[in-house]
Amino acid sequence: MTLANTWHTKEGFEMLFKQHYEPLCGFVFGMVKDYDASEDVIQELFVKFWEKRNDIPDDVSIKAYLYCAARNMALNQIKHFEIKKGFNLYNREEMSDAEQNIGNPAETSELRKMIDQAINKLPTERKKIFLMSREEGLKYKEIAEELNISIKTVENQMGKALSTLRAELSDYLPAIIIAICIGIK
Amino acid sequence: MNDQFPHIDENAVAKYLSGEANAVEISELMDWIESSDENLEEFIRYEKLWAESSVRKPFNAQKAWSKVSHHISKEKRRFNSYYLSAATVAAAIILIVISIQFFNTKSASSLPKFAIASANGILNSTLPDGSSVLLSKHSKIEYAFDSQKQIRLAKLSGKAFFSVKRDIKHRFIVEANRGGVEVLGTKFSVNETKNKDVMVYVLSGKVKVFLARASKDTLSLIITNGEKALIMASNDTIIKQTPEASALCDINKTYNINKTITFRNMDLSTIMAKLEKCYSVNIKIDDSVDKKLRFSSSFKNNSLNEILTVITQTLSLDYTKRRNTYYITNGNDE
Numbered sequence: 001m002t003l004a005n006t007w008h009t010k011e012g013f014e015m016l017f018k019q020h021y022e023p024l025c026g027f028v029f030g031m032v033k034d035y036d037a038s039e040d041v042i043q044e045l046f047v048k049f050w051e052k053r054n055d056i057p058d059d060v061s062i063k064a065y066l067y068c069a070a071r072n073m074a075l076n077q078i079k080h081f082e083i084k085k086g087f088n089l090y091n092r093e094e095m096s097d098a099e100q101n102i103g104n105p106a107e108t109s110e111l112r113k114m115i116d117q118a119i120n121k122l123p124t125e126r127k128k129i130f131l132m133s134r135e136e137g138l139k140y141k142e143i144a145e146e147l148n149i150s151i152k153t154v155e156n157q158m159g160k161a162l163s164t165l166r167a168e169l170s171d172y173l174p175a176i177i178i179a180i181c182i183g184i185k
Numbered sequence: 186m187n188d189q190f191p192h193i194d195e196n197a198v199a200k201y202l203s204g205e206a207n208a209v210e211i212s213e214l215m216d217w218i219e220s221s222d223e224n225l226e227e228f229i230r231y232e233k234l235w236a237e238s239s240v241r242k243p244f245n246a247q248k249a250w251s252k253v254s255h256h257i258s259k260e261k262r263r264f265n266s267y268y269l270s271a272a273t274v275a276a277a278i279i280l281i282v283i284s285i286q287f288f289n290t291k292s293a294s295s296l297p298k299f300a301i302a303s304a305n306g307i308l309n310s311t312l313p314d315g316s317s318v319l320l321s322k323h324s325k326i327e328y329a330f331d332s333q334k335q336i337r338l339a340k341l342s343g344k345a346f347f348s349v350k351r352d353i354k355h356r357f358i359v360e361a362n363r364g365g366v367e368v369l370g371t372k373f374s375v376n377e378t379k380n381k382d383v384m385v386y387v388l389s390g391k392v393k394v395f396l397a398r399a400s401k402d403t404l405s406l407i408i409t410n411g412e413k414a415l416i417m418a419s420n421d422t423i424i425k426q427t428p429e430a431s432a433l434c435d436i437n438k439t440y441n442i443n444k445t446i447t448f449r450n451m452d453l454s455t456i457m458a459k460l461e462k463c464y465s466v467n468i469k470i471d472d473s474v475d476k477k478l479r480f481s482s483s484f485k486n487n488s489l490n491e492i493l494t495v496i497t498q499t500l501s502l503d504y505t506k507r508r509n510t511y512y513i514t515n516g517n518d519e
Contacts, residue, residue, distance in 0.1 A: 010257075014250065021246035026232050030201040031211055035243040043253050050257045055483075064225060071215060072449065115238050133203055134239035140205045158203070159196030165234050166195070 007062070008053055017046055020066055027067060028074040041077045045070055111172055118168040122161055129154055130161040193217065193227055202235045216462060299328040312339070314352065321501050330355070367393040383416040396423055446492065447483040456480060456496065457513065464489040467510040474502060474515055 007016045021042060029038040045066070049056075056065065119127060129147070132138045133154075138146070140154045147154075194214075200206045201214050218228045236242075301310045301318070302325040311317045312328045314337050320326060325342040337357045359366045366385055385394045385408065394414045395405040406423050408414045415424040446463060448456050454476045457468040466489065470476060478500050484492050493504045493511060501516045 010254075013257075014254065017250055017253065018246050021249055022236065022242075022244045023229060023232055025244040026202065026236050027228075029204055029243070030206060030214075033204040039244060039249060043249055043256075046253050047256050061222065063229075064222060067225060068219070069447070071219075072447075076449075111233075111237050115234065119238065130238075134235075135241065137241060140200075140203070155196050155200060155205075158199035159194070162199045162231065162234070163195040165238065166231065169234065 007049075013046075013050055013053070016062070020063070021046070024066060024070050028070050028077075031071070031074040032077055037077060038074075041073050042070060045073050111169070114169055114172060115165060118165050119161075121168070122164060126157045126161050126164075129157045133158060193224070193231070195231075198228070198231050199235075202232060219462065301326050312337075314355070314357075316357065319499060321499065365395050367395065385414045385416065394423060446487075448480055450479050450481045452476060453478045453480070453500070453513075460489060460492065469510060469512050471512065471514040474513055478502075 007013045024042045024045070025035075025038045028041050029035065032038045032041060049066070049069070056062075119130060122130060125147075129143055132143045132146070133140070140151050140158070143149075143154050144151045194217075197206070197210055197214050200210060206214065214228075218225050299313050301308060301320060303320045303323060305323075308320040309317065310320065312326075314328075314330065316337075318326060318339075327340045329338050330336075331338050335355055337352070337355050338360065339358070340360045356367055385392065393405055393407050394416055396416050404423055406414055406425060408425060412425060417424065446459070448459075451459075453470060453474065457470055460466075461468050480496055480500060482495065484495075489511075490506075493513075496502070497504050497513065497516070503514050503516045505512050505514070
């Protein structure tokens with residue numbers, strides 16, 4: 001039995017949705033820079049995907065397809081967003097983002113534990129900057145001001161922190177990706 | 186361990202993921218991601234790490250699913266009642282380019298129920314059967330359902346881009362002069378040539394081309410993937426060209442493994458920028474060309490020449506190639 005077309009059925013589509021929804025939101029957030037707007041984009045993407053599922057070639061790489069579509073839709077969204085912003089209709093407070101779903105600590109995954117360990121091993125300053133960004137949700141500029149360092153330093157420290165995590169967890173990540181791929185390849 | 190993965194600029198990724206990247210940085214990273222599947226995979230690994238490195242979870246798939254699943258069941262009902270869902274439309278996309286008037290032909294057996302004509306602009310319209318038509322400048326379409334023959338018949342004067350709704354019971358036929366094209370569920374283009382012959386080019390799938398000859402019989406020919414047919418009204422013949430014979434069209438074939446490119450109502454400059462990236466070529470749009478022209482379609486495994494042909498023919502443009510640069514100019518057929 002091939003799983004190539006599982007997304008043609010509602011069950012398969014749900015599976016595809018749950019596998020890719022959050023990563024895709026994270027992906028477009030980099031462009032849209034608003035959590036709610038990112039979710040809107042990806043929800044719209046999946047609704048359109050469902051409507052057009054029979055036109056999507058069977059042999060296409062679904063992941064590449066989704067990311068490409070997400071990118072295009074995000075770029076369109078940015079245009080609308082900027083127009084709305086111009087008319088001051090999109091006056092959403094950044095704070096609401098931080099209040100959203102704090103993950104249940106009991107659900108801590110294996111990967112999460114490994115990441116925590118890796119973060120703890122980072123040099124003090126780098127760890128501090130990384131946590132200010134990730135946990136406190138501060139902007140690079142805010143971190144730079146608070147620590148009295150340049151934005152460029154924040155950028156470098158963030159990049160290095162990410163790079164260290166990537167190296168420390170490289171044994172874990174390919175397995176994760178394989179798990180994500182199951183059912184769509 | 187790290188060496189097996191493609192190199193990525195971590196500063197850029199961190200900046201992007203935290204929403205700090207500017208437009209240039211975003212576009213650079215996108216180029217990197219889109220340049221190979223491995224790069225996309227690597228980016229997804231970073232993103233996974235990023236998401237897991239905080240207890241703050243801004244996105245919730247479970248919550249979102251309840252919204253989306255509600256929405257798609259609503260969509261389905263709408264589709265059932267109006268029979269016009271996007272999923273059922275667009276079984277085939279055709280581009281028809283005919284330079285000659287043919288409304289004086291005798292086949293008036295079916296009454297035209299629907300007619301549209303464009304003036305100086307491009308017109309987007311939906312035919313009664315649900316097929317959509319993008320009508321080029323100074324073009325005209327008469328559409329009728331022939332209840333006797335049980336066929337959908339479109340007569341075209343000028344150029345049009347069809348997105349034909351799939352309906353196996355009622356064939357869709359486009360008439361052009363004495364020749365024509367029958368849609369067998371596919372994507373193809375029909376182009377004029379200088380001497381008023383009609384060129385049919387199949388992007389994927391299958392079409393039947395036919396020519397009602399002077400000797401009253403009808404010549405027909407089925408052509409498939411990558412093949413061309415030249416309907417020569419002057420010689421009363423149809424010539425078939427296989428991809429090998431038509432060197433013009435398969436220059437870019439090597440780029441085409443599983444490549445799908447979709448344009449959703451994009452403007453010309455965006456489309457060309459995307460094609461430049463996908464095919465690693467330079468595309469220059471002539472200053473006289475209206476860059477705000479918009480185009481929608483999806484191409485799967487087509488060469489750059491094929492894609493450019495469809496786009497330029499639809500928008501009344503033209504293209505030429507010199508070295509590794511394509512030049513988009515206004516068409517000279519007006």
